[in-house]
Amino acid sequence: MRASQFLLSTLKETPADAEVISHQLMLRAGLIRRLASGLYNWTPTGIRVLRKVEHVVRDEMTKAGAMEMLMPVVQPAELWEESGRWEQYGPELARLKDRHGREFCLGPTHEEVITDFVRNEISSYKQLPLSLFQIQTKFRDEIRPRFGVMRSREFIMKDAYSFHATQESLQQTYDTMYQAYSNIFTRLGLNFRAVLADTGSIGGSASHEFHVLAGSGEDDIAFSDSSDFAANVELAEALAVGERSAAAAAMKQIATPGARSVDDVATQLICQPAEIAKTLIVQGTHDEAGQYGFVALVLRGDHTLNELKAEKHPAVHSPLTFATEEEVLSATGANPGSVGPVALTLTVLCDRSADLMSNFYCGANENDHHLASVNWDRDVTATEVVDLRNVEAGDPSPCGLGNIVIKRGIEVGHIFQLGDKYSKALNCSVLNENGKDQVVTMGCYGIGITRVVASAIEQNYDDNGIKWPASLAPFQVAIAPINYHKSEKVAAACDELYQQLTAAGIEVLLMDAEKARLGGILADIELVGITHRVVIGDRGLDAGEIEYRHRHAAENEALSADNLLSELL
């Protein structure tokens, strides 16, 4: 692509209404433009990145045995009445009427449509298992669209659905999809975690969310530093309260490192009834100056530490207690003044409903009144909330569960064993081996394609712009000429390289726009995040050298002009 013929709409200033870095950079690099709240245009640059995400997702879904199809955005109300969701879904479902007064909705997801499709297409258990997917526009009338395409109203999702005759078959496909998701996010160069999710109102027996780890994430995720346990915070909270079967399943999961599904974990239940007091053991760190840190647990809501200590929070029935410095030092073997982890114990007696896992704050000393501004909450680790009856004082890990690290995550994918919720309601059945009608069992598997683009930026940027993982960059190579329109030699060298790279199937952007100055060209290349860049000028050409820089490198390299192509490829 030649920049003179390409719409590269970069902005110098950071738009005032963009809060998170990915939203700012997507606007500045000219990937998206806002149409209305939660609605975005994808520019020619943006769509190139989007298609790369789609390519990886499509490839791995196909490898996982799913077939691509395409369903309509507009869905008839009748199907949603059959599933019961026309009533249940609430205002996120955008409803409309056609000219004949028939009711429709804009699909926020496609369980109803796919179940209707499959019930009409298949009749025998021999046609199962069956996995289908689409990459398509969804609409959800989000109450608070924000962060650009991270939480928009119209967005692109890859949604897949699987159909089975048995639970074993569903489990098998679920495991295959879990692996496919891991492959996808690895290929996209993302730092992600798969976490157990609550199966909530849909029911079903297993669910995992895939989270990209980023401070700007809207979800808290909790994972163990010494086992494979990881859960979203809703489940972690359920786990802390110990009252739901999902929590019990998760607790079993911790006891069996490496286990993923509820079915293949050990049978013992560590979960305790939790209507009584709990102890939370929290670990903090020294700050760099060797200042002694303490950690406080704050229940959800803006209650100050002093309020909690004075039992003024409605859920708190006892003062918070803190370990003394001596106790901590003797328990951890840490040296006073050293930088490193220390364990601090605090005890809170609270209602079973209290929101224990949500907020941790640290301060430099016990009387620090600016807890919220000392923003260490993301770095603090906490062990499980445990039943006091089983705790012997100072035993930091009575359940042997390791430490739970709490981090922020962006939900980019979600897989779910639906069971027969939709197939039963819509009567999607097949003839089984005995010639009898049998309702099929389903799984569903979503990835937020547009959200993935924003998430990748949240993890890959610097002061100058986006540092795409190689699989996502809109162009692989940028050619930056010095005086393209004044030096015939420079123009000829750039054109030749451009043609060679293009012929080799490399996506290249030649910055040949008239009046473009080198400083501006280089700033644009860095902002947009093109992986490789070469600067071609008369002086370099005379010396037989081309200036090269990888987007992730801090320094230029000199490449030989003669072997440039082979060095770049």
Ligand code: ATP
């Ligand atoms: P969230 O918790 O962020 O609202 P969700 O749990 O409602 O997401 P799912 O129904 O699991 O979303 O949909 C599958 C995927 O679609 C999500 O994992 C996410 O990546 C993406 N997604 C959902 N809502 C949005 C949105 N408003 N904007 C962009 N992507 C979204």
Ligand code: MG
């Ligand atoms: Mg949602």
Ligand code: MG
């Ligand atoms: Mg969610």
Ligand code: MG
């Ligand atoms: Mg979800």
